[in-house]
Amino acid sequence: MSEPLPNPGAETTATTTSWRLIAALGGVALLCGVLIVTAFQSTLDPIAKNRRIALERSIFSLIPEGVSLHIYAVSAQGTTLLRPGQAMPKEAQRVYAVYDAHRHLRGLVAEAGAVGYADVVRVLYAYDPHQQAIVGFAVGAHRETPGIGDKIRTDADFQKNFVALDARLDASGQALAHPIRTVKHGSKRNPWEIDAISGATITSRAVGRGINDSASTLLPRLHPHLNNLESPP
Amino acid sequence: MTELRSAPHERLGVSVESIMLNVVLALLPIALFSIWLYGLSALALLITSVVVCLATERVFNRLSGQSSTLSDWSAMITGILLALVLPPSFPLWMTAVAAVVAMGLGKILFGGLGMNVFNPALVGRAFVQAAFPSAIATWVPSYAPNRFHEFIPTTLTQPLMIPPDITAWVKAVSADAFTGATPLAMWKFQHQLTAPEDLILGIATASVGETSAMLILVCGLYLALRGMLDWRIPVGMMGSAVILASAFHLYNPDFFPPPVFVLLSGGLMLGAMFMATDMATSPVTPLAVWTYAILIGVVTVLIRYFGGLSEGVMYAILFGNALAPLLDRSLPTRVFGRRKPWRVGS
Amino acid sequence: MKPGEHTLTAFENFMEGIWKQNPVFVMVLGMCPTLAVTVSAINALGMGLATTFVLVFSCLLVSVIRNWVPKEVRIATYIVIIASFVTVVDYAIQALSLGLYEALGAFIQLIVVNCIILGRAEAHASKHPPLTAVVNALGMGIGFTIGLFALGGVREIFGTGTLFGISLFGPGFQPWIVMLLPPGGFFVLGGWLLLFAWWKMRKEAKDGA
Numbered sequence: 001m002s003e004p005l006p007n008p009g010a011e012t013t014a015t016t017t018s019w020r021l022i023a024a025l026g027g028v029a030l031l032c033g034v035l036i037v038t039a040f041q042s043t044l045d046p047i048a049k050n051r052r053i054a055l056e057r058s059i060f061s062l063i064p065e066g067v068s069l070h071i072y073a074v075s076a077q078g079t080t081l082l083r084p085g086q087a088m089p090k091e092a093q094r095v096y097a098v099y100d101a102h103r104h105l106r107g108l109v110a111e112a113g114a115v116g117y118a119d120v121v122r123v124l125y126a127y128d129p130h131q132q133a134i135v136g137f138a139v140g141a142h143r144e145t146p147g148i149g150d151k152i153r154t155d156a157d158f159q160k161n162f163v164a165l166d167a168r169l170d171a172s173g174q175a176l177a178h179p180i181r182t183v184k185h186g187s188k189r190n191p192w193e194i195d196a197i198s199g200a201t202i203t204s205r206a207v208g209r210g211i212n213d214s215a216s217t218l219l220p221r222l223h224p225h226l227n228n229l230e231s232p233p
Numbered sequence: 234m235t236e237l238r239s240a241p242h243e244r245l246g247v248s249v250e251s252i253m254l255n256v257v258l259a260l261l262p263i264a265l266f267s268i269w270l271y272g273l274s275a276l277a278l279l280i281t282s283v284v285v286c287l288a289t290e291r292v293f294n295r296l297s298g299q300s301s302t303l304s305d306w307s308a309m310i311t312g313i314l315l316a317l318v319l320p321p322s323f324p325l326w327m328t329a330v331a332a333v334v335a336m337g338l339g340k341i342l343f344g345g346l347g348m349n350v351f352n353p354a355l356v357g358r359a360f361v362q363a364a365f366p367s368a369i370a371t372w373v374p375s376y377a378p379n380r381f382h383e384f385i386p387t388t389l390t391q392p393l394m395i396p397p398d399i400t401a402w403v404k405a406v407s408a409d410a411f412t413g414a415t416p417l418a419m420w421k422f423q424h425q426l427t428a429p430e431d432l433i434l435g436i437a438t439a440s441v442g443e444t445s446a447m448l449i450l451v452c453g454l455y456l457a458l459r460g461m462l463d464w465r466i467p468v469g470m471m472g473s474a475v476i477l478a479s480a481f482h483l484y485n486p487d488f489f490p491p492p493v494f495v496l497l498s499g500g501l502m503l504g505a506m507f508m509a510t511d512m513a514t515s516p517v518t519p520l521a522v523w524t525y526a527i528l529i530g531v532v533t534v535l536i537r538y539f540g541g542l543s544e545g546v547m548y549a550i551l552f553g554n555a556l557a558p559l560l561d562r563s564l565p566t567r568v569f570g571r572r573k574p575w576r577v578g579s
Numbered sequence: 580m581k582p583g584e585h586t587l588t589a590f591e592n593f594m595e596g597i598w599k600q601n602p603v604f605v606m607v608l609g610m611c612p613t614l615a616v617t618v619s620a621i622n623a624l625g626m627g628l629a630t631t632f633v634l635v636f637s638c639l640l641v642s643v644i645r646n647w648v649p650k651e652v653r654i655a656t657y658i659v660i661i662a663s664f665v666t667v668v669d670y671a672i673q674a675l676s677l678g679l680y681e682a683l684g685a686f687i688q689l690i691v692v693n694c695i696i697l698g699r700a701e702a703h704a705s706k707h708p709p710l711t712a713v714v715n716a717l718g719m720g721i722g723f724t725i726g727l728f729a730l731g732g733v734r735e736i737f738g739t740g741t742l743f744g745i746s747l748f749g750p751g752f753q754p755w756i757v758m759l760l761p762p763g764g765f766f767v768l769g770g771w772l773l774l775f776a777w778w779k780m781r782k783e784a785k786d787g788a
Contacts, residue, residue, distance in 0.1 A: 016649045024648045028656040031640075032663035046674035141681070146738070147756035148366060178598050201365060214746040327753075338766075342773075365756035393740075395750040 025087035059096050062136035063107040066098035070232055074218060079225045081233050093164075093218050097229045098126075105230050107135060110218055113211030116203045119143040121152070125211050127167060127219070129226050133191075134211065139164035142203075149203035156203065158197050166191035167215050173223060176216050182208030234375075252461045253306035259452040260313045260507065266448055267441040271321040272380025275441050281325045290434055293341040297489035307346045311335055314507060317442025318500060319361075322373045322399065324390035327365055331357035351554045355508060355547050359527070362547070372413050372438045375407040385548030386558070388565075409423040415439055416498045418543040420490050432497035439499070446497040453506030466515060467505040469526025470533075471496060477534045486488045489538065501533060504546040512526035514554040521560035530555040589714055596719030602695045603726025603768075604775050609695045612686045612766035613727060620743050623680045623731025624724065629672060629687060631720025633664040634696050640714035645705050657700045658691070665690045673747035695723060731766045734758045 060066045071082040075092035075230055088094060096109040108129060113122045121144060126136035139153045170177040178192040186214040188195035196204035290308040292507025302308070315335050319328060343349040362369050379493055383457050383563075387396035403411060416437045417429035431437045433447045456462040473494055478529045481489035495501070500508075509515060509529055516525045529549045536545025602608045612630070617623045618714055640660050648656050669687050672680045680687070690696070699719055704712035738759040740752030757763050 016651060021649055021652050025652050025655060025659075028644065028659055032659050034661070035663050036666050039670045043670040043674040047670065050674065050677045123771075145756070146759040147754055198369065269763055360749075360757065363760065363762060364755040365753065366756055368753070390753075393753060395753040 049193045053206045055096075058124055058138050058140075059098060059109045059126075062109055062138055063125060064107045065100045067101050068232060069096045069109075071095070072097055072229065074222050074225075076221060079222065091219075092199070093214070095218065095222065097232075100231050103231050105129070108222070108229070109136075110142075112216055113209035113213035114206040114213065116142065116144050116206035117149050118145065121149075121203060121206045121210065123207055123210055125162065125214075127215070129223075129229075131164060132166075132168040134167050134215070135166035136161055137207070137211075144203045148200050151197050151200050152203055152207055153192075155197050155200075157195065161194045163186070164191065165194065165211075165218060169219060169223060174220050176219065179213060180208055180212040180224055245376075250305050253310060254462050255456060255459060256310050256507070257306055257313065259456050260310070260442075262315060262452055263442045263445075263448055263503075264313055266468060267317065270375040270444060271381075271441065272377065273383065274385040275316075275321050276378070277325055277384065277388055278321065278328055278441060279316040280318060282319075282332050284314035285329045286312035286315065286336050289333050289336035289386045290341065291452045293337065293435055295527050297341075298347075300526060302345060305346060308336060311340070311351050311357075312354045314352075314442075315357050316501060318354065318370060318440050318508075320372055321375075322371050322385045322387045322396075323361075323368060324387050324396045325575060326392035327361055327368055328391060328525050330364070331458060331543070333357075333359040334360040345415070350558070351509050351514055351551055352511045352514050355551055355554075359551060360548055367575065371396070371399065372415060373399070374407040374438065375436065375444065379406070395514050411438075413424075413438070415543065416494070416535060420494070420498075421537070421543040426490055426494060427498065429493050429497055432494070437498070443500045443503050445535045446502045449506055451500075456506075462510040463512075463515065463522060465519070465522045466510045468525045470505040470509055470530040471501065473482070473527040473530030474501060474534050475530075477531055481534070481538065495537070499513045499537075499544045500546040504529075504533075504550055508546075509553060514557060515562075516561045518561055518564055518566045520564040520566075521557070523563060524560050525553050525557055526555065589711075592711060593714050593718040595715065596722035597715075597725065598722070600719075601722045601726060602719060603723060603729075604697075604771060606695075607772075608698065609693045610724065610768075611689065612693065613646070614761065614768065616683055616686050617727055617731035617734055617764060617767075618738060618759050619682075619735040619741075620728060620732045621679065622682050623727035625672070625676075626683055626686060627724025627727040629668045630690055630693060630696070631717070631722055632668055633661060633690050633693075633722040634723075635713055635716045636664045636698060637661045637696055638699055638712045639709055641704040642649045642707060642709040642712035653705065654697075654701070657697060657705075661696050661700070662691045695719060710750060729771055730764065730767050732762055733770075738763065 010057045012026075056069065059069060063109060071079045072095045073082050073089050073092040074095050075089060079095075080089070080092075082088065082094075087088045098106050098109060100106045106128075107125055108127045110127065111122065111124055115121075119142070121142040122140035124138045124140060125134050127133075128135045137159070139150075142150065142152075144152070165180060166178060167180065168177045169175065176192075178190065180192050180194065180195050182194040183189075184201065185196045185198035194204065194208045264279055267280070286308045287303055288302060291301060293302075312332060315331055316328070319331065335353045338360070339356030340346070340349045340352055368387070371387065377385075386402050387401050390396040400413075401478045403413060414422070416439075419427060422526065427437050434445060437444065453462070453467060457464045457467070475492045476493040478489070478495035482491055505526075509526065509531030516522050529546075529552070531544045532549035532552055536542060536548060542548075596602065600606055601606060603613055609630075612626055612723060616626045616731040637657070637660050641657055644656070665688065668690070672683070672687060699716055703715050707715070732742060739754055740748045746752070757761075760769070
């Protein structure tokens, strides 16, 4: 083989000029830059499509009658429609308004998160403004213990909590009439309580806390403007 | 390490085999009492655990081309101890898994008797605790009326399958309000204390052999009086646990349970008498033994009070086991006539 | 190296990473992804193939530019090259399967610091012509993939009772939770290493006799 062995030798160092080093690094960097940009540009659309499909699938699984959705930013100032590519304003909560085939609002889906046993448990929950209740729940990213904490995804009894979880506003419209809370397994008495999974209380509590935190700020801000959302823009 | 522990064994001329046999004898009353409490299921659990432990040892003996080491009784002890720390309703196939792991991973891979770092029975218990967390936290009441005629439904679960739900069975066999929680879990999660007399007599919900504190104490005393277990370990472990628990109880008597509860509940007594005293996995020099025992007692209480689990004896002993060689090395016996180790100079 | 010698060793060169120098079972390299992502067979395969892709293309490029890059800056160029291909793989997996991307998490990005790749680039690709380098890298990559699959398959079978998501024992299977947790990775890796060591010992005993 004719290539120079990478032996540390004094004469090689002397002959390599700074210009040569920079040229080599720059050349490689340029080549790699082209490579990365090509990969980025060519995957941009498929990735955006994948993300949209994944999000829509989980949202429509919460509201099966839904066929289309629009994203709104809900803040203390009111609701704003977010067009694709538009950035989310600060201090606003993202809400997915889901419409059925007759262009009627079937429900709203929002994100919630709270610290569970291992890390933040992220969930999506569906809110039905006509019933004023939470009517669905799906688990997003989480790092809960397999077989214990991750039962929140699979446990049928736990899922039943979210068939009609009471989320009515009080008379002032500024807060939930009853804060949503997780109670010990088997002691659910009221429609605003979540029956914890036995043995996975910490994760169950995180779900309840996350939904309560999200709903108690979102719903009072949302309700005065619900009319804007009744039909798709 | 056993041969280092000269006094008093050599004076008495007691062999390893004879000590081991005596440990088996001391465990028998506890095992028999557990069969009285839980019936057929406890019997099947004990038999499965012992048979699988012996078989695993034999298979590995053959694979590694050694002669059989079954005659030293140590595999038998591991089998009995493992059964005693499992819940009575534990499925037999899971018991077999625990036994294979106990002997294989806990003992033989380290080189067999005397070479293992961790108590084999606890290695098996820790493995199934991590593998089957819900089965190992399923508790049944003692003195079920038909315990000598039928098994607890979960005992005969088909291998690899989920044990059936026994809520209905438990309701049918338990007379009064049985909560399905151990006294420690009741204290930790519901803040209810179990009466000390229940803990002493073995009425409380517990693992197969952790029920009667009094019986375990008597059997342990037998071994200690015959000089076959290091009395410092149970004394140090239980003493440190009681002292620490007393301090917490004095600090906040409403929240922390009385020390007698800490002493009598869970596996502290069984662990102190029969697990932490395992000769292969405990230190040798007196100072190291005291440190080891006190450390286990303290860690047990800390896990029970501040950990995610309600019981901490198992992990505390495994932790002590891991430190034992280090303790021996850093706390050696003082040799008279030599320079003190800390006086490096002249 | 003479031309005749080169053709003779091409197969051995390829097999080196799969058997004699297997990154997982013999060299015990790249343990971070090995233990972390092997909770299922599909994750293991995805991770293995992603690493193989980066390994092969990095080694190719390193080999092509080996005479042109001064040794003073070679590590910097290797890292830039490896990081670029990792970025490409990162985007490619997101475009192919978001589910796999989320399952592998940060470990795709961490391929940059997988010591197998930098090790191969430095020890092999920088000293050999492109074809030899690619063949060797491909062997290493496949060896790594086999190693990950051996772990992921066993952990999935015990941890969830499935293989590639296909149920093996029916709905009543009791999962061995520990196999999905980090200790399970160590147990299974230890089991495989034990098996290989036992195998080797028996072979040596037989050869010696």
